[in-house]
């Protein structure tokens with residue numbers, strides 16, 4: 001079954017989604033944490049307390065040695081922490097070392113199947129292709145997912161495809177149809193997935209008719 005992660009650092013959104021019983025994990029990045037206006041450590045502590053699943057926390061260094069140190073620190077915080085490393089050649093060096101130590105790495109800022117191949121070969125547990133940002137610049141993001149799912153399937157690689165930069169519910173359906181392992185969605189996309197106007201209309205009619213039933 002496709003796993004659903006929430007792409008947010010907003011605790012209220014995470015708490016609400018978790019209460020629906022549909023939340024498998026959380027992805028964060030510096031932009032999402034900055035949006036909360038809260039201290040990074042407080043945000044992380046709250047997320048770790050709320051969700052028992054993979055929680056991606058991103059390193060902010062750009063040199064392999066520093067990324068490795070930062071990654072080790074992050075991984076020590078909790079067993080659920082997945083270290084998010086940027087898809088650069090320095091990032092690949094860090095992925096190699098951290099994954100050999102048994103630390104799960106999510107490779108972020110992936111925009112091509114070739115980048116995904118290299119990240120998986122270096123030992124990443126997840127690759128995160130950013131489909132919305134590709135769509136935004138006129139390149140079909142879902143095509144990259146199609147290629148990566150096919151390639152990983154050809155070789156039975158133990159690296160999961162985590163579809164990121166999701167903009168709307170159709171992205172989720174297409175990714176699941178392709179057999180992507182995980183889709184990380186903003187909370188507004190999750191809400192749209194849950195709703196349908198015909199559900200609202202149908203519910204209203206049931207409730208109105210219930211008033212007409214003699215009691």
Ligand code: E4P
Pocket residue numbers: 007027028029108128130132133164165166184
């Ligand atoms: C998730 O891991 C990414 O950080 C996120 O999906 C990026 O999404 P954006 O393109 O909406 O910023």
